[in-house]
Amino acid sequence: MERLTFDLAAQPLRELNTFLHTGAKEGKVGHVTVLNPDGAHNIAVGLDCPIDVEVVGHAGYYAGGMNKAATVTITGSAGTGVAENMMSGKVHVKGFASNGAGASAHGGLLVIEGDAGLRCGISLKGGNIVVGGSVGSFSAFMAQAGRMVICGDAGDALGDSLYEAVLYVKGEVKSLGADAQYEEMSAEDIAAVASLLDQAGLDHDPKAFKRIASKRSLYHWNADANQEY
Amino acid sequence: MCGIVGLLVKTPALREKLGELMVPMLIGMTERGPDSAGLAVFGNPLAETERKISIYSGLTEDGADFNWLGLGHALKEHLGVAVSVEPKGNHAILSFDVAPAIIKRWIAEHHPKLHILSTGRSIDLYKDIGTPAEVAARYGFDKLTGSHLVGHTRMATESAVTPDRAHPFTAGEDFCLVHNGSLSNPNGIRRMLEPRGIRFETDNDTEAACRFLEWRLREGDDLETALQKGFEELDGFFTFLMGTPDKLALIRDPFACKPAVVAETDDYVAIASEFRSLAHLPGIKHATVFEPAPEEMYVWNA
Numbered sequence A: 001m002e003r004l005t006f007d008l009a010a011q012p013l014r015e016l017n018t019f020l021h022t023g024a025k026e027g028k029v030g031h032v033t034v035l036n037p038d039g040a041h042n043i044a045v046g047l048d049c050p051i052d053v054e055v056v057g058h059a060g061y062y063a064g065g066m067n068k069a070a071t072v073t074i075t076g077s078a079g080t081g082v083a084e085n086m087m088s089g090k091v092h093v094k095g096f097a098s099n100g101a102g103a104s105a106h107g108g109l110l111v112i113e114g115d116a117g118l119r120c121g122i123s124l125k126g127g128n129i130v131v132g133g134s135v136g137s138f139s140a141f142m143a144q145a146g147r148m149v150i151c152g153d154a155g156d157a158l159g160d161s162l163y164e165a166v167l168y169v170k171g172e173v174k175s176l177g178a179d180a181q182y183e184e185m186s187a188e189d190i191a192a193v194a195s196l197l198d199q200a201g202l203d204h205d206p207k208a209f210k211r212i213a214s215k216r217s218l219y220h221w222n223a224d225a226n227q228e229y
Numbered sequence B: 001m002c003g004i005v006g007l008l009v010k011t012p013a014l015r016e017k018l019g020e021l022m023v024p025m026l027i028g029m030t031e032r033g034p035d036s037a038g039l040a041v042f043g044n045p046l047a048e049t050e051r052k053i054s055i056y057s058g059l060t061e062d063g064a065d066f067n068w069l070g071l072g073h074a075l076k077e078h079l080g081v082a083v084s085v086e087p088k089g090n091h092a093i094l095s096f097d098v099a100p101a102i103i104k105r106w107i108a109e110h111h112p113k114l115h116i117l118s119t120g121r122s123i124d125l126y127k128d129i130g131t132p133a134e135v136a137a138r139y140g141f142d143k144l145t146g147s148h149l150v151g152h153t154r155m156a157t158e159s160a161v162t163p164d165r166a167h168p169f170t171a172g173e174d175f176c177l178v179h180n181g182s183l184s185n186p187n188g189i190r191r192m193l194e195p196r197g198i199r200f201e202t203d204n205d206t207e208a209a210c211r212f213l214e215w216r217l218r219e220g221d222d223l224e225t226a227l228q229k230g231f232e233e234l235d236g237f238f239t240f241l242m243g244t245p246d247k248l249a250l251i252r253d254p255f256a257c258k259p260a261v262v263a264e265t266d267d268y269v270a271i272a273s274e275f276r277s278l279a280h281l282p283g284i285k286h287a288t289v290f291e292p293a294p295e296e297m298y299v300w301n302a
Helices: A013-021 A187-200 B012-028 B068-079 B100-110 B132-138 B186-196 B205-218 B223-233
Strands: A002-007 A029-035 A052-056 A071-074 A090-093 A109-112 A125-131 A145-150 A166-169 A180-183 A210-214 B002-009 B036-042 B051-056 B084-088 B091-096 B115-120 B123-129 B148-154 B176-183 B236-244 B247-252 B261-264 B268-272 B288-290 B297-301
Touching: A002 A013, A013 A029, A109 A187, A125 A187, A145 A187, A166 A187, B002 B012, B002 B176, B002 B236, B002 B247, B012 B036, B012 B132, B012 B148, B012 B268, B036 B132, B036 B236, B051 B100, B051 B123, B068 B084, B068 B091, B068 B100, B091 B100, B091 B123, B100 B115, B115 B123, B123 B132, B148 B176, B148 B236, B176 B205, B186 B205, B205 B223, B205 B236, B223 B236, B223 B247, B223 B297, B247 B268
Parallel strands: A002 A029, A029 A052, A052 A071, A071 A090, A090 A109, A109 A125, A125 A145, A145 A166
Antiparallel strands: A166 A210, A180 A210, B002 B148, B002 B268, B036 B123, B036 B148, B051 B091, B051 B115, B084 B091, B176 B236, B236 B247, B247 B297, B261 B268, B261 B288
16 A cells, blocks of 8 residues: 655645545555644544545544545644544544533544543444543533543533433543532443554553433423423 | 634743744634634733733724824823823733823723723723634734733624624633623623623623623632632533633633634643644644633643
8 A cells, every 4th residue: 555645744634635535535545644634623624535644743623524435644733623524434633622622522532642622422323432631621512422431530410411421430520510419330331442442552440431421301391390400 | 603712831931932833723713703702811921010901093084093192192291291102003002100091081081982892901902893814913923922911713603793892801800701602691790780880891792791790709719719710600502711820711601602722732722612722732732632621620820
């Protein structure tokens, strides 16, 4: 397989993304290196073929957004909305990620080795997210399906209005959101955490994680609740 | 949307290059704020009894052709005050050795369309409508020197696109603030401050935050205490970057709705809404890059 390099200091981003949307599908190039990303938005968005993309440096907003089948690695940090709406494949951030990481991802795996900002995994729809550091407040808000493994701490209102997504946290949780609760870790949970940590290349004891899932009390409207949620 | 930038140099030799390092930062925020731009730069303070004011003439009939030297002569003639004048098109910096209220009162009476941008011993301020590149070129931002500065690129949402509503805003002496976001209670803040004799110049929400924090500082709060009161009283979305003669300070609202990234090396601390405004800085590849947390105070000393 061939390797290609795009230097965003010398080439427009559109050249890179056009190649990734067209030429890459011919299957001859297996690896693309992106130099000098310098915080540009929309790097390697909307990919839909199996190719490795390595972004060397810091990416801006929506890097790897809507990813399908590809593996996108960012050696620095990622801006708002990394891997937003990912369908499959993998997006791996070696540094930290800003707000809304993995928002509404339907599939695939998002790995953030550092910390993630606020609203990580908001409205998650089936993707998996592994965060090596901590996540900010309102993470997994209204998450519907998929799993989040948080190796550090979580901010306020974790899992607020959670549906069927499951969260695993190793560190401290500042507060749980409405309708989220701690549950027993089953053998299945431990195996799921172990597998996700293994895929992420992170070394933690899967038994040290706590499981958080929905109480399901918000699933049906209760007129007598009087705003007591 | 708006863009903010801040730069504080730790290495004295870099003070000469402050403007040169900052211009690409400001231009990097053009997409976030294409309608106006501005900055406040802090340098060596004047002697204790001296003051300087930055003035904008773009709202007068003469605009950039305003007779600044004539203004200097008139002040000498009418008030008997020696004023040094540094004109830069529709901006000028006036320095003098009397209470600034005397000069400002005379200007308000005789040139009501002149707009005072800042007052102090350390601060110079420039702001105008236009793209960041245009505004930077108009005033030679690349030649500016000093220890630290705060800059802003504006995409107006809360009030009209006019030079006086561009950022930075100032209040009192040697205090300025830039804002990315929008406040939901600026009118409540105004109603609280106006009976205390604090006058507003625009209907802009950021001006309310600026005057609130400066009022707290004047009431004796240190910067950290004033910022804590800001968290309690100011409602809405904000990343604020503030400058004082010896400090640069940053806070973000509890929801971190508006972005900020910091890069720090042994030579400088640089702040921007997004990393793309920091990418050109020397040694950036080895800088400590982090995202400031919501509802935390970040204060750097010049």
